[in-house]
Amino acid sequence: MPTKNKVVRLPRRSTGARRLVDLPDPFPMHLGGELQGAEIAYESWGELSPERDNGILLFTGLSPSAHACSSPEDPINGWWEYMIGPGHPIDTRKYFVVCVNSLGSCFGSTGPSSLDPATGEPYHTRFPVLTVEDIARSGRHLARRLGIERLHSVVGASLGGMSALAYAAMFPGEVDRLVSISAALHAAPFAIAVRSLQREIIRSDPAWQQGNYEPGEGPVSGMLMARKLGLLSYRSMDEWRHRFGRDVAPGTDFEENPFGIHFEVESYLDYNSRKFIGGFDANSYLYLSRAMDLFDLANHGRSMNNAVSRLGTKDNLVMGVESDYLFPPFQQQEMADRMRQAGRKVRYHCLPCQHGHDSFLVDSDQFGPVVADFFS
Amino acid sequence: MPTKNKVVRLPRRSTGARRLVDLPDPFPMHLGGELQGAEIAYESWGELSPERDNGILLFTGLSPSAHACSSPEDPINGWWEYMIGPGHPIDTRKYFVVCVNSLGSCFGSTGPSSLDPATGEPYHTRFPVLTVEDIARSGRHLARRLGIERLHSVVGASLGGMSALAYAAMFPGEVDRLVSISAALHAAPFAIAVRSLQREIIRSDPAWQQGNYEPGEGPVSGMLMARKLGLLSYRSMDEWRHRFGRDVAPGTDFEENPFGIHFEVESYLDYNSRKFIGGFDANSYLYLSRAMDLFDLANHGRSMNNAVSRLGTKDNLVMGVESDYLFPPFQQQEMADRMRQAGRKVRYHCLPCQHGHDSFLVDSDQFGPVVADFFS
Numbered sequence: 001m002p003t004k005n006k007v008v009r010l011p012r013r014s015t016g017a018r019r020l021v022d023l024p025d026p027f028p029m030h031l032g033g034e035l036q037g038a039e040i041a042y043e044s045w046g047e048l049s050p051e052r053d054n055g056i057l058l059f060t061g062l063s064p065s066a067h068a069c070s071s072p073e074d075p076i077n078g079w080w081e082y083m084i085g086p087g088h089p090i091d092t093r094k095y096f097v098v099c100v101n102s103l104g105s106c107f108g109s110t111g112p113s114s115l116d117p118a119t120g121e122p123y124h125t126r127f128p129v130l131t132v133e134d135i136a137r138s139g140r141h142l143a144r145r146l147g148i149e150r151l152h153s154v155v156g157a158s159l160g161g162m163s164a165l166a167y168a169a170m171f172p173g174e175v176d177r178l179v180s181i182s183a184a185l186h187a188a189p190f191a192i193a194v195r196s197l198q199r200e201i202i203r204s205d206p207a208w209q210q211g212n213y214e215p216g217e218g219p220v221s222g223m224l225m226a227r228k229l230g231l232l233s234y235r236s237m238d239e240w241r242h243r244f245g246r247d248v249a250p251g252t253d254f255e256e257n258p259f260g261i262h263f264e265v266e267s268y269l270d271y272n273s274r275k276f277i278g279g280f281d282a283n284s285y286l287y288l289s290r291a292m293d294l295f296d297l298a299n300h301g302r303s304m305n306n307a308v309s310r311l312g313t314k315d316n317l318v319m320g321v322e323s324d325y326l327f328p329p330f331q332q333q334e335m336a337d338r339m340r341q342a343g344r345k346v347r348y349h350c351l352p353c354q355h356g357h358d359s360f361l362v363d364s365d366q367f368g369p370v371v372a373d374f375f376s
Numbered sequence: 377m378p379t380k381n382k383v384v385r386l387p388r389r390s391t392g393a394r395r396l397v398d399l400p401d402p403f404p405m406h407l408g409g410e411l412q413g414a415e416i417a418y419e420s421w422g423e424l425s426p427e428r429d430n431g432i433l434l435f436t437g438l439s440p441s442a443h444a445c446s447s448p449e450d451p452i453n454g455w456w457e458y459m460i461g462p463g464h465p466i467d468t469r470k471y472f473v474v475c476v477n478s479l480g481s482c483f484g485s486t487g488p489s490s491l492d493p494a495t496g497e498p499y500h501t502r503f504p505v506l507t508v509e510d511i512a513r514s515g516r517h518l519a520r521r522l523g524i525e526r527l528h529s530v531v532g533a534s535l536g537g538m539s540a541l542a543y544a545a546m547f548p549g550e551v552d553r554l555v556s557i558s559a560a561l562h563a564a565p566f567a568i569a570v571r572s573l574q575r576e577i578i579r580s581d582p583a584w585q586q587g588n589y590e591p592g593e594g595p596v597s598g599m600l601m602a603r604k605l606g607l608l609s610y611r612s613m614d615e616w617r618h619r620f621g622r623d624v625a626p627g628t629d630f631e632e633n634p635f636g637i638h639f640e641v642e643s644y645l646d647y648n649s650r651k652f653i654g655g656f657d658a659n660s661y662l663y664l665s666r667a668m669d670l671f672d673l674a675n676h677g678r679s680m681n682n683a684v685s686r687l688g689t690k691d692n693l694v695m696g697v698e699s700d701y702l703f704p705p706f707q708q709q710e711m712a713d714r715m716r717q718a719g720r721k722v723r724y725h726c727l728p729c730q731h732g733h734d735s736f737l738v739d740s741d742q743f744g745p746v747v748a749d750f751f752s
Contacts, residue, residue, distance in 0.1 A: 129630075188617055189622070189641040190608070192642065193608055193641050194608060197604050199635045200601055201577065201601055203635060203636075205580070221580050225576055225580065232566070232569055240565040241564055244565040246562060258501075258666060259575045259579060261572070263568050265565035265566075265569050265572075266572045269572070269573070286635045289635075290635055293639065
């Protein structure tokens with residue numbers, strides 16, 4: 001495995017647009033424990049209206065930072081560049097858009113790699129159990145700090161959609177609209193199994209050291225393989241079939257490494273995974289991944305139907321894609337059905353995208369118009 | 377990870393029914409290299425007819441031994457017990473059924489864990505590159521040694537179906553019927569990607585030692601995780617959804633291991649993977665896995681259509697299941713279509729099973745009647 005420890009490092013990203021707010025000190029966690037001196041990182045686009053009624057809070061999936069979109073302070077394209085901006089589906093001439101880096105992540109918000117003020121050492125696995133509810137509540141604190149008592153909308157995809165659902169359930173009088181994209185009321189067993197295996201792969205890398213690796217080091221090989229499993233589950237087999245066929249990757253030496261990279265699809269998986277792991281803290285990955293497994297909206301009521309009936313949003317957009325294995329169509333349909341049964345207004349779209357769970361990141365032609373219509 | 381190195385050992389299997397035949401010495405391999413003193417293990421059921429026209433050769437998937445069915449010499453149930461036997465779909469009152477342990481495997485046939493006569497040491501990764509064609513040709517030698525010049529049928533599922541296809545392409549005058557179950561004319565990119573990641577997980581386990589582990593030792597943790605990924609891809613998410621929901625496994629300690637086993641689906645995956653890895657050699661796994669990636673029936677002609685047109689079988693049964701990710705329905709349809717276009721007689725069934733790629737092992741109600749009809 002000659003390339004085992006090679007990591008593709010991305011150009012260092014500008015963080016000129018990143019802002020920080022303090023969380024209440026201490027910040028109690030949903031399943032016990034508390035954080036001292038915790039912070040949340042965010043970026044924003046557009047202006048808050050004098051009436052303070054145009055605020056949109058955007059939660060992210062497991063891996064992105066708050067840099068959803070470029071801005072004069074940070075001109076690098078964000079992870080949802082097509083969706084946000086002047087004249088874009090979420091139009092920043094009209095809305096004040098705030099994207100929050102999830103609590104527990106590693107792009108400015110307090111997480112396992114942050115220093116614990118009590119010890120002066122990184123938390124590592126002494127970070128308390130993280131839940132989607134903690135992410136939602138820290139986002140609500142951010143909104144309040146920005147002067148927003150009542151949000152126009154909460155928006156999120158994947159883990160972000162779960163965070164948006166938790167927000168609407170926990171603070172029912174404080175948000176008018178909900179956009180859930182490729183998320184779920186709770187994780188399905190298949191998705192739990194995939195994430196469980198990803199975590200086991202990371203923890204089995206000796207360089208994980210029970211979570212106590214040095215800053216900048218850690219389980220590179222384990223993260224690489226976990227990311228490959230992620231790409232296998234995010235993207236769809238149909239896409240790969242048309243894209244790669246049985247093409248052989250140039251420059252691979254079958255004699256030297258008969259079990260390694262030979263086909264183009266193997267090379268693609270390797271390159272794209274190396275791109276990712278250069279910037280992501282392994283312990284953050286473990287915590288955020290487990291938070292997705294643990295989330296169950298039903299915990300916010302006497303039953304799932306009761307919890308859904310308590311969502312305070314007056315309009316809801318539920319979107320998913322047909323080729324998503326992790327948050328499959330039946331879960332999208334279930335969410336929309338339960339909202340309707342609870343008397344909620346809901347627009348539902350299961351799109352025929354070919355890119356699996358990650359479609360919302362790339363399929364602007366299909367996602368853009370639906371989101372634009374909702375916000376117009 | 378307190379259970380990391382615990383392996384569930386199965387009761388030692390009787391091998392009283394296992395027979396061995398020598399391969400030609402040396403046995404040249406399809407992509408170069410040769411084996412000295414190589415053997416093939418097999419089991420058989422029923423009697424060869426005086427006309428020697430009732431022989432069925434059965435190739436296995438990646439992991440099973442030749443013990444497809446019980447017999448007086450080995451009364452333990454085999455991996456295809458429902459399919460083979462007196463009055464069963466492949467009726468041993470009528471047919472002489474021979475199941476071959478694939479060359480390169482570890483249940484009696486020569487493989488990477490066998491001693492290389494040239495050195496007196498195990499081959500490990502000095503075993504030559506293994507292909508489906510080598511498995512087919514060693515099976516053909518076995519048939520000849522049993523006195524069968526012309527087979528009634530070759531039968532196989534998964535890797536075994538590829539081996540059966542290779543057999544029919546390589547020895548077109550020597551087999552009358554073909555049964556391909558959940559196999560493919562060549563591996564799809566998604567399946568290659570899954571297997572590639574399984575191999576990387578195994579090779580990344582320090583206990584793999586570049587393939588040079590001691591007999592009985594080896595990459596237990598890597599094999600365990602590779603098997604879990606296998607189960608994720610073999611079984612279908614719908615099955616798990618109905619079976620597990622969000623049930624929590626009893627006896628798991630979330631406080632002690634927040635990233636480990638908590639949900640029932642995680643416990644299921646762990647238990648079933650530990651069962652498997654106790655008996656399977658890691659290097660055999662690597663070689664057989666890569667052989668599946670490398671197989672392409674098109675190599676047996678000027679084009680895929682040409683290769684299919686050269687299959688000498690006069691009747692063919694192509695079966696697959698709707699919930700199979702690894703050998704998906706489009707590949708089953710493609711195989712049947714190309715056979716028809718080549719003027720071959722073919723019966724095609726894509727079954728609505730819920731058990732994914734492994735359905736042929738468990739869904740006797742759906743597979744049994746179709747196979748029985750073909751052989752009646």
